[in-house]
Amino acid sequence: MIILACATELECRHVMTRTGRKPDGDTRFDFAGLDFLACVTGVGPVAAALRAGELLERHPAAAGIVNLGICGSFDPRASLGAICVASAEIWPEYGVHSSDGAEEPFGFQMLQDLPLPQVNRLELDPSAAARSMGLRLPESWPCGTSLTVAGVTGDPQRAAILLARYDAATENMEGFGLALAARRKGIPFLEARTVSNPVGVRDKARWNFRLALDSLESVLPTLTGAAA
Template sequence: MLLVLTATANEMRAAFPAAPAVGQGETAEYEAGGRTVLLGVTGVGLLNTALRAGQWLVRSDVDGVVDLGIAGGYDLHETPMGSACFAGAETWPEYGLLDAHGAADPMGLGFAQAEAGGSRIWNRLELSPERDAQRMGLALGHGWLRATGVTVSGVTGTPERADRLKLSCNGQMENMEGFAAAYAAILRGVPFLEVRTISNLVGSREPGDWNLKGALRSLHDAANTLFAA
């Protein structure tokens, strides 16, 4: 059974409007595309996601993880508003030794976060979305974009920070949960897929650079494509 995560109940409701209501920290089984999946709302952020994903991955019947949600785009020419993206990598740029400008050297403390598959995990996870989607029997949509995710503890509020993160992480979409969800799946040894729809321009607080409703509509379409029978 696949574990399908969103950070918020709104995202879960957008993705699966016919599913039972799921609140933060709750799960519910649901028939999607002819299969039973376990829907779980983690709450926003790395900490909530790590705690809940770890809790639910203890179940022996969970054999894959799908992380759904919305995200900001660092360059709306690369990742247009409303577009669906799947993560080819996730970086947590705040892990490590911070310099005066807030940039982190992930090896500066000398402690890797973990070891999996014979490799140490520092602040970046290289993912295999096409392979893992196939392993889980999921369909990636035509025209979906392969993007590098940047997982932050606090949403980027200035263009200057957005520029730094885009450059240092080769980032294309910003979120608050992807690294934690991927990390939990990798430690558990199960396939993982992260799909997000673009809701805003990272670093801008201008209303014209945001379209949450459009991103949620796109998330519904993306979930339909993923779980097409």
């Protein structure tokens, strides 16, 4: 069974559109010959980590976690609705922050039993994760570093700092917590998101949540080969 994790019921509903099912609590369903458990995690890294821990305790034989949802893009040229895959997850808020924009990760690990080479970064292998769960990751989907934040980036200056510091492709609010839970459990993790807005831009005329949500509807069929 693959855990299919979405932050909100709205995202989950769009992800499941072509399965013929709707989310109703934790919803277990078969699609394209694969066994899924669709779950709403709640918004933000704390909610996602708590929910992941609960799910893995209840379903210790889970084959992996797939995180689908919407995101912001650090590339102003990125098309709204485009699908992006996380090749690494970083939690930039785990550290010391100064008013001049300086940041420094803590010198100690988050978890005593899970030392990371970089304390706030998880390297991911999306192709290997997809294969191990019986999924098909299209080569045309771009991969890049994703930042997980507790509060979205609210201005271009902050966005520029994060882009320069982490060479980030996208910004989300749940990925790191879910990836960390999967790493601790020793199961694969795959994160694919659709772009809803440029990071740091608060002008809603440049957002398109509807397009990003509609684009989500093709992700699961493509990953499972049902769209072929």
